[in-house]
Structures are given as structure tokens and as C-alpha cells.
Amino acid sequence: MTVYAVALITIEDRVTYKRYQRNFGAVFEKFQGKVLAMRDKPRVVEGEWVGDKVVIMAFPSEAAFEEWRLSPEYLEIVGDRFSSTTGPVLLVDGHPWS
Structure with missing residues (x-):
């Protein structure tokens, strides 16, 4: 199941986050994930949110996500994201109708 x-993030250090972004694509393309959507300063249409950016990624399975997240290549760069942003990354199941 997809x-x-x-990722719902607030960027605290733009220089370090840009370094993470520069390295992200090369690592991400080695795995089965796809970036479906992202937006800086998304428009909030209901409720409140004060973050800076939303990124939505798809993986064919939870196992594929974990393979990427725990890969040596990603672990090498993710420190830049951890040190430059705050906010959660949520993992949700695809809907069977989609």
C-alpha cells in the first residue's frame, strides 16, 4: 500500500537547510519515492499553522520509506535538516480508493 x-517544517537556519536541499535530490532519486507536492508558506484555509513549508512525498510501501529514511546516504545528510528545521514528519497510509 502506498x-x-x-513534512510540516519551520526553517530556522536557511543556509544549512539549502545545503540539505542541494543534497536531497541525489539521495532521494536512488529510492522509490516521489515528491508529490511542496510549497513554501502554504495558504492556511482552515485552523492555524505557523510553519514555513509543506512537503508531501509518496513511497510504494512503508518498507520502501524506511529503506530510504534509514539508508546510509540519507543519514549522511539528514543532520542538516535536523539542525536547520523544526516540525513533524507524518507517515500516513494511502486511501484504498486512490
């Missing part, structure tokens, strides 16, 4: 990783 799973979606949804």
Missing part, C-alpha cells in the same frame, strides 16, 4: 510522508 504511504505518504508529510
Whole structure:
């Protein structure tokens, strides 16, 4: 079943985050994930949210997501994201009707 990783982040250090972004694509393309959507300063249409960015990624399975997340290549760069952003990354299942 497809799973979606949804990152809701606030960027605290733009220089370090840009370094993470520069390295992200090369690592991400080695795995089965796809970036479906992202937006800086998304428009909030209901409720409140004060973050800076939303990123939605799809993986064919939770196992594929974990393979990427725990890969040596990703672990080498993720420290830049941890040190430059705050906010959760949520993992949700795809809906069977989609």
C-alpha cells in the first residue's frame, strides 16, 4: 500500500537547510519515492499553522520509506535538516480508493 510522508517544517537556519536541499535530490532519486507536492508558506484555509513549508512525498510501501529514511546516504545528510528545521514528519497510509 502506498504511504505518504508529510513534512510540516519551520526553517530556522536557511543556509544549512539549502545545503540539505542541494543534497536531497541525489539521495532521494536512488529510492522509490516521489515528491508529490511542496510549497513554501502554504495558504492556511482552515485552523492555524505557523510553519514555513509543506512537503508531501509518496513511497510504494512503508518498507520502501524506511529503506530510504534509514539508508546510509540519507543519514549522511539528514543532520542538516535536523539542525536547520523544526516540525513533524507524518507517515500516513494511502486511501484504498486512490
